[in-house]
Each structure stands twice: as structure tokens, then as C-alpha cells.
Amino acid sequence: MFLSELALGQKAIVLQAPETLPVKLFEMGCMPGEEIELVFSAPFQDPMCFRVQGTLISMRRELAAIIPITEPDAR
Amino acid sequence: MPDKKALRIALVGRPNTGKSSLFNRLTGMNQKVGNYPGVTMERTTGLSKWAPGVLAEVIDLPGVYSLHASSSDEEVVMNALFQTAPEEKIDRVIGLADGTNLKTCLFVFSQVLDLGLPAVLAVTMVDEMERRGMELKVEELSTTLGCPVVLVNARTGEGLDALRTAVLEAEPSRQIPFFQPGGVHLRWLAQVQEEQHLAIPYRAWLWGLNHVESSAGIEQESGKPPQRARTDEAIQRYRQVNQWLRQFFVADPVKDRRWTARMDRVVVHPIWGSIVLFGLLFILFQALFYGSEAPMNFIDDQIAALSGWMQGHLPGGFFTHLLTNGVLPGIAGVLMFIPQIALLFAFISLLEESGYMARVVFIMDRFMRPFGLSGKSVVPMVSGTACAIPAILSTRNMENSRERWLSIAVTPLITCSARLPVYALLIGLVIPDVSFLGLSVRGVVLLGLYALGFIAALSGSALLNRFTPAQKSPAFLLEMPPYRLPQLRNVATAVWNRTKSFVSEAGKIILAISVVLWFFASFGPEKTPDFTQEHEPIAIEASYIGHLGKAIEPVMEPLGFDWKVSVAVLSSFVAREVFVGTMATLYSVDDEDSATIRAQMARQVDPKTGQPYFTLAVGVSLLLFYAFAMQCMSTFAVVARETKSYTFATVQFIALGLLAYGAAWMAYVALA
Numbered sequence: 001m002f003l004s005e006l007a008l009g010q011k012a013i014v015l016q017a018p019e020t021l022p023v024k025l026f027e028m029g030c031m032p033g034e035e036i037e038l039v040f041s042a043p044f045q046d047p048m049c050f051r052v053q054g055t056l057i058s059m060r061r062e063l064a065a066i067i068p069i070t071e072p073d074a075r
Numbered sequence: 076m077p078d079k080k081a082l083r084i085a086l087v088g089r090p091n092t093g094k095s096s097l098f099n100r101l102t103g104m105n106q107k108v109g110n111y112p113g114v115t116m117e118r119t120t121g122l123s124k125w126a127p128g129v130l131a132e133v134i135d136l137p138g139v140y141s142l143h144a145s146s147s148d149e150e151v152v153m154n155a156l157f158q159t160a161p162e163e164k165i166d167r168v169i170g171l172a173d174g175t176n177l178k179t180c181l182f183v184f185s186q187v188l189d190l191g192l193p194a195v196l197a198v199t200m201v202d203e204m205e206r207r208g209m210e211l212k213v214e215e216l217s218t219t220l221g222c223p224v225v226l227v228n229a230r231t232g233e234g235l236d237a238l239r240t241a242v243l244e245a246e247p248s249r250q251i252p253f254f255q256p257g258g259v260h261l262r263w264l265a266q267v268q269e270e271q272h273l274a275i276p277y278r279a280w281l282w283g284l285n286h287v288e289s290s291a292g293i294e295q296e297s298g299k300p301p302q303r304a305r306t307d308e309a310i311q312r313y314r315q316v317n318q319w320l321r322q323f324f325v326a327d328p329v330k331d332r333r334w335t336a337r338m339d340r341v342v343v344h345p346i347w348g349s350i351v352l353f354g355l356l357f358i359l360f361q362a363l364f365y366g367s368e369a370p371m372n373f374i375d376d377q378i379a380a381l382s383g384w385m386q387g388h389l390p391g392g393f394f395t396h397l398l399t400n401g402v403l404p405g406i407a408g409v410l411m412f413i414p415q416i417a418l419l420f421a422f423i424s425l426l427e428e429s430g431y432m433a434r435v436v437f438i439m440d441r442f443m444r445p446f447g448l449s450g451k452s453v454v455p456m457v458s459g460t461a462c463a464i465p466a467i468l469s470t471r472n473m474e475n476s477r478e479r480w481l482s483i484a485v486t487p488l489i490t491c492s493a494r495l496p497v498y499a500l501l502i503g504l505v506i507p508d509v510s511f512l513g514l515s516v517r518g519v520v521l522l523g524l525y526a527l528g529f530i531a532a533l534s535g536s537a538l539l540n541r542f543t544p545a546q547k548s549p550a551f552l553l554e555m556p557p558y559r560l561p562q563l564r565n566v567a568t569a570v571w572n573r574t575k576s577f578v579s580e581a582g583k584i585i586l587a588i589s590v591v592l593w594f595f596a597s598f599g600p601e602k603t604p605d606f607t608q609e610h611e612p613i614a615i616e617a618s619y620i621g622h623l624g625k626a627i628e629p630v631m632e633p634l635g636f637d638w639k640v641s642v643a644v645l646s647s648f649v650a651r652e653v654f655v656g657t658m659a660t661l662y663s664v665d666d667e668d669s670a671t672i673r674a675q676m677a678r679q680v681d682p683k684t685g686q687p688y689f690t691l692a693v694g695v696s697l698l699l700f701y702a703f704a705m706q707c708m709s710t711f712a713v714v715a716r717e718t719k720s721y722t723f724a725t726v727q728f729i730a731l732g733l734l735a736y737g738a739a740w741m742a743y744v745a746l747a
Binding site (some may be wrong): 031044 | 140141143145175176178179182300302303305306309310313335336339340343345349433437438440441450550551552553554555556557
């Protein structure tokens with residue numbers, strides 16, 4: 001499952017990500033093991049805004065589509 | 076100039092941590108806008124006395140998410156912290172942390188501490204922490220970090236004295252390093268340390284990973300890409316920060332972020348959000364054009380009164396003529412812009428302060444992408460309606476260099492306020508004052524010119540994007556700050572600084588050109604001017620500018636421009652609105668009032684046909700020429716500065732000039 005598949009208000013856990021992800025994502029606080037929630041999205045569901053580690057981070061759908069996640073209880 | 080003994084203190088922290096509030100509190104209005112050493116990026120510094128005999132120069136660095144450079148903002152911060160020259164070296168760092176978002180802020184601060192500079196952590200948003208039931212064990216955190224931690228309320232000024240004292244007494248942290256590079260990287264690190272003479276390991280680590288040649292070395296050494304090293308660092312640091320927070324921070328999660336969530340239900344809603352956005356842009360537009368009318372008229376009246384007084388009271392002659400016809404119009408040309416610039420920056424800074432600007436970028440991103448731009452380009456596009464100069468400056472917070480240069484390339488096409496007087500004059504001259512379907516045709520034409528500016532800018536960007544080699548772009552990542560009540564102090568400071576820098580930078584050029592123009596209009600190659608009479612010192616045809624206009628007449632003729640219009644077009648390369656004043660001079664109108672000039676222009680007769688010279692064809696040709704041409708030396712200078720390339724600015728200038736010529740020519744041929 002990937003981040004782009006989350007429904008509004010749905011929560012998940014970020015999984016170990018491929019190395020092609022921008023480092024800035026990590027530095028902003030979005031990293032493996034953290035809880036992440038889709039808070040809102042722009043028209044056409046792109047970009048999307050997530051809450052992770054207490055901050056709201058928005059990213060384009062194409063990036064959210066390569067960030068692997070899992071259901072909170074599946075951990 | 077700062078005193079040599081001044082203590083240089085840098086403010087470092089994430090965006091939206093109240094950095095500018097604290098900066099304004101620490102320095103008052105005593106701020107100076109200049110450039111960072113080695114780069115053309117603007118920076119604000121403030122000099123103030125902190126203790127008897129202690130002068131402090133506070134430097135406001137751009138907000139960053141990490142000390143590693145992902146954007147030019149971060150590059151600037153890194154370079155500033157690495158300065159070693161005595162007059163540029165940073166003596167102390169104030170790290171900023173939003174008390175309601177400590178985790179990510181402490182991440183950056185732990186990087187700062189590892190640089191080995193004397194640092195103090197200022198925790199802001201204290202009132203909000205209280206309201207949300209958050210509590211920080213300041214002393215324990217201070218002991219763990221090995222540096223002072225001070226709670227600061229920039230709104231009330233609480234904690235500022237304690238912060239100043241802590242900064243003056245600060246020493247490098249005793250607890251560093253918080254991050255230790257792993258085994259495989261150690262040999263590479265030692266090499267960078269030796270080559271760059273960097274004793275502190277983390278300095279070498281940062282330097283090496285952010286310089287291409289060195290970072291290639293880490294891949295050879297460890298077999299891992301340099302990004303991986305940065306990722307590892309982030310993970311390690313966050314692990315540590317989380318540990319600190321578990322020990323020293325208590326929060327009530329229920330009270331958290333309720334207000335922002337509620338606001339966002341409306342503000343980023345697909346329908347309500349769009350209504351809010353376009354409503355706000357509409358208000359901005361109205362404010363810029365109607366709100367600035369009264370102050371602009373006031374300035375105009377005052378200048379006219381002063382000019383009249385001078386002519387009545389000063390002895391006639393060269394000097395008085397220079398004052399009233401060269402210097403005063405130049406000063407008027409500068410002052411007239413102040414109301415609009417002040418209003419625009421008040422508006423922008425309100426949007427930024429409140430946290431709404433990030434939402435604008437978020438909502439618009441999808442719509443700007445087809446043009447090779449991102450939502451971030453909306454800011455320069457909207458600002459461009461007032462003036463291209465602040466608009467181009469506002470491209471600095473784009474970390475995607477491609478989007479940034481695209482924005483800079485097309486922003487001068489947006490209809491700026493300097494075009495407005497030209498449009499108003501020409502529309503009044505050639506478009507009949509009639510209504511169509513209850514709409515004023517003149518108004519529709521003006522609106523059409525605005526639309527044309529946006530269409531030209533967007534399609535220009537799409538074309539450039541399509542036909543220039545693509546490059547891998549950094550990801551679009553944007554933090555949505557929580558909504559906050561804007562602080563008037565910050566809005567006022569932003570307006571003051573922007574206006575001041577406009578007056579001192581663009582103002583100088585406008586004034587100088589005005590005097591040069593006066594010279595060209597008052598002196599000629601053959602006749603000596605006569606300043607003693609009531610009339611103009613020299614017939615305009617005998618002046619230098621008359622000769623120049625006639626010289627380029629053959630080039631401008633296909634557009635329907637005679638030598639007088641050519642002279643006005645030439646002189647507007649200084650700044651577009653100069654067109655109106657030059658027209659007034661050329662048709663010897665004493666009154667700078669647009670209606671008087673328009674009436675005089677309407678009386679001009681084409682010697683070839685015996686009909687009025689300013690036909691619809693000439694008018695539309697001129698309007699299109701002004702819509703596309705980069706007739707603004709200040710814009711040229713700012714582009715050259717921001718892109719660090721005179722070639723870029725020159726190519727842009729020529730390309731837009733050709734576009735203008737082509738469009739004007741086609742319009743003239745079609746309508747004549």
C-alpha cells in the first residue's frame with residue numbers, strides 16, 4: 001500500500017522507503033516508523049497534505065505514490 | 076557600516092517559527108537590507124546596543140528544514156555559518172524552535188550545535204503552548220543540550236532580556252557531537268577535514284556532503300550514495316530528539332491544532348477554498364488600484380504645488396529649470412509608487428504571517444504544473460501585478476531552480492502598475508467611451524490587457540519548459556504552517572523595509588534617468604539652450620532626444636510610431652510610466668494631468684493624411700508594444716542580479732523586445 005491510497009482522515013505507518021525518495025522528506029519529519037494521516041487534499045487529489053510528527057507536509061501525488069505504508073495495527 | 080567590535084549573531088531555524096517577529100523585537104526598526112557575501116541574495120541585518128559597550132549585529136537567515144542544502148535558502152544559511160573572514164564570521168547563533176512543534180525544530184538545532192558555535196535555543200510561541208496545555212522542562216533540556224534554553228514571547232517581549240544575557244554569555248555546547256558519522260564514512264570524513272582545514276567533524280561532514288566533488292568521494296569510500304548518508308543522519312537525529320521530548324516535554328494531544336484543522340476545513344475545501352482564494356485576490360486587485368488612488372493624488376498635488384512654488388520664488392535660469400523639470404519629476408516618479416508597493420507588501424505579509432500563503436501554493440499547484448511552474452509561482456505572478464521587481468525577488472523561496480528561472484523569465488510580462496498610466500492614457504485616447512452590454516468598453520479593454528499579460532506569461536513559460544532540456548527536479552515539499560493572527564509589527568516592518576529598498580534602489584535609477592532625460596531634452600548638438608525665458612529652453616526638435624527619435628524613426632515606422640512616439644518609447648526603457656511624462660514634454664503640456672495630455676495628443680494631426688494621428692491602429696500597436704516589451708531598467712538589473720547572469724537578462728530583454736515589436740507590427744498592419 002502506498003501513501004497516495006489513503007482516504008481523508010485515514011492513518012497509517014510509513015515503511016522503510018526506497019532510496020530514491022528526497023532526503024528533505026526525512027528531514028521534514030516524514031520517516032519510516034512514523035504515523036501519518038491524510039488531512040486534506042487539493043482539487044483532483046493533488047497535491048495531498050499529511051500530518052506526520054505534528055507537522056502538516058504537503059506533496060504531489062506522484063511522490064505520495066512511491067512512499068510505502070502499512071495499516072497501523074499491521075505493524 | 077557595522078562597527079568592527081559588533082557581535083555577529085545569526086538567527087537560524089525552520090520557517091514559521093516566529094523568526095521575523097523575534098528579529099524585529101531584537102533590532103527594532105533599525106534594520107538594513109543588503110546582500111549575503113558572495114551571493115546576490117538579500118538579507119536583513121539589524122544593529123543595536125545590547126549592553127554597555129556591546130554592539131550586536133543580528134542577522135536574519137532564511138528559514139530552513141535542515142542545514143543540508145536542498146534549496147538556495149539552505150545554501151545561504153550554510154555559507155553564512157561557514158564564513159571565516161573576521162568581518163563576516165558568525166559569533167553566536169540563536170536557534171529558534173516553535174514550542175508547539177519542537178520535534179522538527181530541535182532536529183535543525185541539533186545540527187547547529189554540532190557546528191561548535193556558541194548557541195542559545197529560543198523557544199517561541201509560548202502563549203500558544205500554554206493555551207494548548209504543553210509544558211517544557213527548560214532546565215533539563217538545557218543541561219542535555221549543553222546550551223542555554225530561553226522561553227520567548229515575541230508578541231509581548233517577555234524573555235527577551237534573558238535571551239540577550241544568555242547570548243552574550245553563550246559558549247560552544249559541551250555535549251556535542253549529537254550526531255556521529257558511522258564507521259564506513261570515517262576515512263572520507265578525515266580526508267575532508269584535512270583538505271578543508273575543518274577541525275570540527277560535523278563541519279567537514281556538512282561541507283563534504285554539499286560539495287559535489289567531495290560527496291562523490293563518500294560513494295567510492297562506502298558504496299552508498301551521499302543521499303543515504305543524509306538520510307542516516309536524519310534518522311539518527313530524530314531518534315535522539317524523540318528521546319529528549321519523551322523526557323522533557325508534556326503535551327495534551329486533544330487540545331492540539333484544533334483551530335488550524337477547523338480553518339482548513341473551509342480554506343482548502345475544493346469549492347469554498349477557491350471562493351476564498353479568488354475573493355482575496357480580487358480584494359488585492361481592488362486595493363492596489365482604488366486604495367492607492369487617494370494617496371497617489373495627494374503626492375501628485377504636493378509635487379505640483381512644490382514645483383509651482385519653486386517656479387514662482389526661485390530666480391529663473393539653468394538651476395531652477397533643472398530642479399523643476401529634471402529632479403522634481405524624478406522624485407515624483409519614485410514617490411508615486413510608494414502607496415502601491417506598501418499596499419502590496421502589507422497584503423503579502425498578512426498572507427504569509429497568517430499561514431494562508433502556503434495554502435494558496437497548495438491549491439494552485441495542480442493548475443500551474445502544465446506550464447512548468449508550481450504553486451509557488453503564484454506568488455510572483457500575483458505580486459507582478461504591482462511590480463516585477465518584488466515579484467522577481469519573491470522567487471527566492473523556490474528550491475526548484477528550473478521553476479525559478481521560468482518564473483523570472485516570464486514575470487515581466489505580467490501587467491505591472493507602471494503600465495497602468497500608459498494604458499490609461501492610450502485607452503482614453505483611442506478607445507471610445509461607450510458601453511456594450513452594460514460594460515464600459517474601456518474597462519473591458521483594460522481587463523483584456525491584464526488577461527493578455529497572464530496568458531503571455533503562462534504560455535511563455537509552457538513554451539520555454541517544452542523547448543529547453545529537462546533536468547531532474549527536486550520534489551515539491553511544502554509545510555503547511557498553523558494559522559496565526561498576523562502581528563502588525565511584522566507587517567509594518569516588512570512594508571517599511573520593502574518601500575525603503577525600492578526608494579533607495581529603483582528610486583536612484585529613476586531619479587538619475589530623469590535628470591539625464593532632462594539634459595537630453597534641454598540641450599542639443601547645435602543650439603545652446605536659453606533658460607531665461609518662460610518657454611522651453613530649446614525646441615524639442617533641436618534637442619538630443621529629438622535627433623535620437625528621428626534617427627530610429629525608420630525602424631519604428633512599420634509599427635505606426637512617428638519620431639515623437641519613438642522618443643517616448645525610447646525614454647520609457649527607463650521605466651514604462653515615463654512615457655506619459657515624455658509625451659507631456661513632447662507636446663509641451665505643462666500640466667502632468669493625464670486628461671490634459673490626452674486632449675493634446677488627440678489634437679495631433681498626421682501630416683501625411685491630415686487626419687488625427689492617434690488612430691485605433693497606432694493606439695493598439697502601442698498598447699501591445701507596452702504589454703510585451705521589458706521596458707524597465709530596474710527589472711533588467713534585478714533579473715541580472717537574481718540569475719547572476721547578464722546574459723540571461725540581455726537575452727530576455729531582446730526576446731521580449733522582439734515579441735513586442737512583432738505583436739505591435741501585426742496589430743498595426745491589421746488595423747491600419
